Amino acid sequence: MKQESLPPIKTVYHALENAAVDIYGFAVVCHGGATWSAEPDMMDALLLGLESFWFVDGVDGQLSHREFREELFRAVWDKCKESGREKPMPARIGTEVPMGHDEMAFYHLPQLPRAALYLRTKKRFSYASIALVVGGSEGVVRSEVEKAREFLLGRRVRAMEWSEDNF
């Protein structure tokens, strides 16, 4: 999207819709399952994306956030991360979203491992991209995801024994 020419409202709406579908789950997960507090932060991030021209024409000629996807996720993360708040944000289980028993353990994780595991599992982000979003090193992110997996599984993820050694 060039600054000089503005696209029609329908194009902007479709780009925003795709971006919203992409970042919605992440915002809700960061907010501990509370959609009522996640949605305003998500809208702020989308507006920031519009203002910063993170929506650009892709190869198919459609306006899209794909090129600046990490920046958009980072904006959501910056909006709802715990460090800027006085108290750590607790998990708000059962406030808005109907949750099954399987999802309860996930919301017992702290915010950072929760966000990292969500990005890895549902959005297929690489560890480098997750580190870019949450603002840490790749090694820290990898160990956080590993610990979160151990917590949810109750043991370490299985792998071949020979692969533990460096060949």
Add this chain to the structure above:
Amino acid sequence: MRMPDRNDLIDYVEDTAGQDRDVQRRILHMLASSQVMRESMAELKRDLYLISAQVPDYAPDASTGAELLRLSQTWIQLVYERKFSLRHFHRSREFYGLMLALGGVTLLILGMIGFSLMGK
């Protein structure tokens, strides 16, 4: 070419391998001819599936769509106002361009006056 380690195996099963993804994939295909390797990969897949099943995902509802439409309308209106309205003209790029041009012309005139005074 190195043998895949534990993290490579997990990356491969999750289908989010890094730079040397193709090399790892080729090695893993070769190793997959072994029964032991196939069983281990199946166990790994099962573990990651059990974890993935516990991670929730959400989709926005119709009210979010309405908010998005309002947001896109507001944004376009805001940009057009900044661009064309006299009230917001001082915030537009055209205003800064005009200021730059006026500044340039003023400097040029001052320079010309200075040179003519020096000539006398």
